[in-house]
Amino acid sequence: MTPPELSEDLLSAYLDDELDAETRVALDERLAASSEWRTVLAEVRAARDAVRALPRLNLAPDAWDRLVQAVAADAPPPGRAGPARALLRLRRGAASRPVRWVGAAAAAAAVVVAALVLPTPARITPKVATFNNEQSARASVAGDPVSALAGVGLMHGLGR
Amino acid sequence: MNWVRWPALGLAMLGVGVIVGLGPPAPAQPSSNDAETLLHTATTAATHLSYSGVLTVEWSDRGQMHQAETSARIVDGVVEVGEGAQTALSRGGQRWVGSAGNWALMLGPDVPAATPPRPDANWNLQTQPGPVIAGQPTTDVVVSDRRTGTARARYFIDRTTGALLRREVLDPSGHLVREVSFDQLVALGSVAPPPPPSHARRAEPSKLGSVPGGYDAPSTLGRGYRLLGRYRQPDGTVQVFYGDGLFTLSLFEQRGTLDWGSVPSGATRRVDGVAARLVATPTTSAVVWDARGVVITCVSDAPPDQVMLAVQSLVDNASSSSVAHDIAHFVLGPFGWN
Numbered sequence: 449m450t451p452p453e454l455s456e457d458l459l460s461a462y463l464d465d466e467l468d469a470e471t472r473v474a475l476d477e478r479l480a481a482s483s484e485w486r487t488v489l490a491e492v493r494a495a496r497d498a499v500r501a502l503p504r505l506n507l508a509p510d511a512w513d514r515l516v517q518a519v520a521a522d523a524p525p526p527g528r529a530g531p532a533r534a535l536l537r538l539r540r541g542a543a544s545r546p547v548r549w550v551g552a553a554a555a556a557a558a559v560v561v562a563a564l565v566l567p568t569p570a571r572i573t574p575k576v577a578t579f580n581n582e583q584s585a586r587a588s589v590a591g592d593p594v595s596a597l598a599g600v601g602l603m604h605g606l607g608r
Numbered sequence: 609m610n611w612v613r614w615p616a617l618g619l620a621m622l623g624v625g626v627i628v629g630l631g632p633p634a635p636a637q638p639s640s641n642d643a644e645t646l647l648h649t650a651t652t653a654a655t656h657l658s659y660s661g662v663l664t665v666e667w668s669d670r671g672q673m674h675q676a677e678t679s680a681r682i683v684d685g686v687v688e689v690g691e692g693a694q695t696a697l698s699r700g701g702q703r704w705v706g707s708a709g710n711w712a713l714m715l716g717p718d719v720p721a722a723t724p725p726r727p728d729a730n731w732n733l734q735t736q737p738g739p740v741i742a743g744q745p746t747t748d749v750v751v752s753d754r755r756t757g758t759a760r761a762r763y764f765i766d767r768t769t770g771a772l773l774r775r776e777v778l779d780p781s782g783h784l785v786r787e788v789s790f791d792q793l794v795a796l797g798s799v800a801p802p803p804p805p806s807h808a809r810r811a812e813p814s815k816l817g818s819v820p821g822g823y824d825a826p827s828t829l830g831r832g833y834r835l836l837g838r839y840r841q842p843d844g845t846v847q848v849f850y851g852d853g854l855f856t857l858s859l860f861e862q863r864g865t866l867d868w869g870s871v872p873s874g875a876t877r878r879v880d881g882v883a884a885r886l887v888a889t890p891t892t893s894a895v896v897w898d899a900r901g902v903v904i905t906c907v908s909d910a911p912p913d914q915v916m917l918a919v920q921s922l923v924d925n926a927s928s929s930s931v932a933h934d935i936a937h938f939v940l941g942p943f944g945w946n
Contacts, residue, residue, distance in 0.1 A: 570864035572903040574896050576872050580889050582813070582841065583858040583907040584696070585703035585714040586849050590724055590856065592651050593687045593698045594680050595775045595788040596909070598663050599891030600705055601690025602676045 452478060454485060459492045577603040643733035643749045644726065647763060647854075649770035654698075655685040657769055658796040661742060663689070667786040668779075669888035670875055676890060680790075686801035697802060704805055711805035716812040721837035724851030730754070730832035731761075731854055738764045741773040742793040751854060758782055760911055761854065764789075777911050785911055786891060813839035819846050822902060823861045826925050830918030833857055850918075855910035857918055862905075866898035877916060879923045886912060895919050899926060 452458055452474055461467050462475050479485050581600050588596035660681040667674050681688045687698040697704040701717035727733060731751045738748030744766045751761040759782055764774035774789035816838040819825040825848040827835045833850035840846055841860075848859040874887035877895070884897035893912040896905045897919070904922070908915045 569901055571867040572862045572864035572898070573867050573870035574860070574862070574903060574905040576887055576889070576894050576896070576905060576907075579845075579858070579860045579905050579907050580892050580894065581696070581705050582714055582847065582860070583849075583856070583892060584909075585705070586721065586837075586847075586858060587856040587909055588687075588696075588698055588703060589701065589715070590651070590721065590851060592772045592775070593654055594663070594682065594689060595772060595891070597687065597689040597696035597698060597703075598665050598678055598680070598788045599889055600696040601678050601692065601694035602665060602890040603694065 454488060456488065456492050459485075459489050460496065462489070463493055463496060573608075575608040578608050643735045644728055646735065646747060646749055646765050646770070647727050647733070650763060650765050650772035653766075653769060653771040654682045654687050657771055658683045658799065659771070659793055660796055661790045661793040664789050664791050665787070665890045666784065666789075667888055667890045668784065673784075674890070677791075681796075681802065683796060683799055683801035688802045697805070699801075699804055702804070704808055706805075706808070709807075711808035712811040713805075713808040714811055719813060719815045719837075719839060721849055721851075722835075724836055724856070725832065725834055725853040727751075727853040729853045731852075732757070741766075742790040744768065744773060744793065746773055753780075756780070760914075777909070779911060780913055786888075788891060811842055813841045813847055816840050816846070819848065819861075822863070822900070824848070824859065824902075824904070824922055824926055826922065828921075829857065830914060830921050833918055852910070855908060855914065857906060857908035857910060857915065859922070860905040860907065862903045863901060864898075864903055865901070866896065866903045871896050879916070879920050880927060882923050884919060886916070888912070897923075899923065 452471065458467075458471075458475065462472065467475065479489060580603055584596050584600055660679070663678050663680050665676050665678060678690050685700070687696075689696045689698075693707045693710070694705065695707055697711075701715070701720065702713065703715035704711045705714050706712050732754050734750045734752070736748050736750060738746035740746070741764055745768070746764040747767055749763040749765060750759050751763070752759050758778075758780060760778050760780075762774075762776040762778070763772060764776075765771070766773050773793070774787065776787045777785045779785050819838050823846045825835060825838055825846075829835075829850050830852075832852040834852070835848065836851050836856075837849040838846070839849065844862070846859075846861040848861070850857045850859075868885075871885050872887045872894075874885045874894075877884045877886050879897070882897055882899055884895050887894040887896065889907075892907050892909050893915045894905055894907045895915055896903070898904065906915060906919055906922075908918070910918075
């Protein structure tokens, strides 16, 4: 078999156990022999883990717009790079840091996917009457129970 | 009545002479610095007195006064308020709401709150002679704003028993916002207290050591509210409970976006650009709004302006870390880009 060429896609497939047995054996041999391959493998693994560690956000429909606005408006404090500057740094360093670029793209994609694919947040009907009763019950422990609980039976018209 | 707890009571009886009303008498008219003691007595009177009465509840909703009646029965520490489908029952540390065959346990005995601040921690307290209420002479404990000196609440306490007979909450101009007052009062003799419900749906919250990410639970709120407890309701709602020594306040937080059409009618308020609705209930004010994917309902027995101050402080606290900024930080942070 032709020795495999250094490829992040290949290493990603290796981590995901998607390679056939022959390719996997060949890759194991390259990894054992090359520190450069092992370094790249560690970077791919770190990027993959970072993306997978992102929480599944239950985003509002306008979350992406708000994110973009916040990044655009975020002026970095003196001596500290903000997101806009970080993006410039990203461009400059893209050639030398391919794995980070891939990770960033994946992370950004994860946010986009979260915004577009995840179900719309639950529509909440606040149970004002129930909450009133719960608050009154709690208040009646430390205070006068009669005046605290007097409103419990009078919540008609305030929903659940 | 606990005679060991109230050794001065016998002497007071001699001074007062004739005792009419609910039972054994309490100390003679206190001086102004007794206000805190009187308030404490009022909160514990139900534990050793037996009486029943009709309560009038009045409240203001967008400039209109409303009135309703309910009843209360207090027997040896067991308190039953209301009648019909929505009765509240208090027994020890437990609270039930409902009616025969349909009770819900709202509060269990094993999820206490922290001790609140002292009543005078945030308010000026004074006493003065009060009116006769339900046939009982009262002492008026006036609660005033420390900054303005304006009265913001009044507690009318039975001089002979220490029971709270009327509670008024006032707006910044001293006008009535809401009131709970006994109209009629009957001393009960030797009667059995209402029994606990034989069956009740479990609706009590569980205690939380901390609130999950995304929920707000600052240690202080508004003018002097201190965090006293964090709970999770059976439906997942997070409740954060506060007290300032006189008033209490709960934040009920639910993930999602607010269905404004389902919010009871009320007054619209804007807090730092955030739309909120202030809903008047007979004994509380509720403020509902949503921000950062969480719907918050703040319920409090405090004057509405004080509740709005608490909401304001919460919104200010939350806006210092917007969700978009958090997401950007989270996404870019691991790659060294922020």
